[in-house]
Amino acid sequence: MPRAAQPKSAKPKQAEAEAASDPDFELRSLQTAHAKSPRYKATRDELIGFYEQMLLIRRFEEKAGQLYGLGLIGGFCHLYIGQEAVAVGLQSALDQERDSVITGYRDHGHMLAYGLDPKIIMAELTGRQAGISKGKGGSMHMFSTEKRFYGGHGIVGAQVPLGAGLAFAHKYRGDGGVCIAYFGDGAANQGQVYETFNMASLWKLPIIFVVEDNQYAMGTASKRSSAETHFHRRGTAFRIPGMDVNGMDVLEVRQAAELALAHVRGGNGPVLMELNTYRYRGHSMSDPAKYRTRAEVDDVREHNDPIERAKKELIELGESEESLKALDKRIRGVVGEAADFAESSPEPELAELYTDVLVERG
Ligand SMILES: Cc1ncc(C[n+]2csc(CCOP(=O)(O)OP(=O)(O)O)c2C)c(N)n1
Ligand SMILES: [Mg+2]
DSSP, X not given: OOOOOOOTTHHHHXXXXXXXXXXXXXXXXXXXXXXXXXXXXXXXXXXXXXXXXXXXXXXXXXXXXHHHHTTSSOSOOOOOTTOHHHHHHHHTTSOTTTOEEEOOSOOHHHHHHTTOOHHHHHHHHTTOTTXXXXXXXXXXXXXBTTTTBOOOOOSTTTHHHHHHHHHHHHHHHTOOOOEEEEEETTGXXXXXXXXXXXXXXXXXXXXXXXXXXXXXXXXEEXXXXXXXXXXXXXXXXXXXXXXEEETXXXXXHHXXXXXXXXXXXXTOOOEEEEEEXXXXXXXXXXXXXXXXXXXXXXXXXXXXXXXXXXXXXXXXXXXXXXXXXXXXXXXXXXXXXHHHHHHHSOOOOGGXXXXXXXXXXX
């Protein structure tokens, strides 16, 4: 016997009424929606694209590590290995014509995920004229106004208020853009972050705050430094909705990014996303990594690697091991060419020392 037809609007109405009487509904709504449908339904081609970008970041970073060891890269160098799914999942959802991105010093992956040429990034790392910052910035100070990538910042947390400034500009100009401001679990304990949360929420700025929780700030585990390690809850006092996302699964990151972007583009103000991830290498190239065991790192590599996860899914979708091997070979070629380009490019002219420098007159 057919069941009595339910009036279609009954359930949503009830939910709406419940939501209206719950002052904190908005704060949880994105996380609730995310938990219901956490993974992006990618076509095989899309998943290959994500895989390729993550692999490019990994191979690029491995090469950067080698060049550093050979003395071809000087200064600080913070590698992104392990965190690839975060930048790729989030930035693949952006509209590159209008959105902007800002991050800290662990920035090579974000630039590659934005489609910037590996050659000019590697040339910057090796301090060459052809580098994206004319060889004067190095690893931590990469910048491209053309691509709306605003750095590359060495002062922990400084990019967060700057990101709010970028978001303010989007709103002021009415260009429809959204800013993604990335920062670490360590930076999340800074005062300026919360001053920014307040202003951004008060002014309903189009910004997504992304905490890349890679579980360590230099040698300190987040649980040793942070009273609240559920970073997505930290916007609650400023009425910023939070999302808790598996940063080791590119499809989950992409899906969460879409929800967050729709919320922000709808004029509802900021979202705070916690991306749970892990860095395999030391904090920087000069980190002896005595604060954790080899077994801990190996365990994540073996069971939770974002690239291996995507590869397994591609094979399940019918992609052959051979074609994935060929893809890896091609990416190694691209990275090799970037390294050759960087090594054979000239250093900046001495006159370059006097360009793009801010001098205050007394
Ligand atoms: C204001 C400031 N304080 C301290 C430092 C030194 N420092 C550089 S990186 C870092 C740790 C930051 O960790 P986190 O925010 O978790 O980012 P991650 O390195 O893990 O990406 C510290 C303390 C700095 N650069 N700036
Ligand atoms: Mg960290």
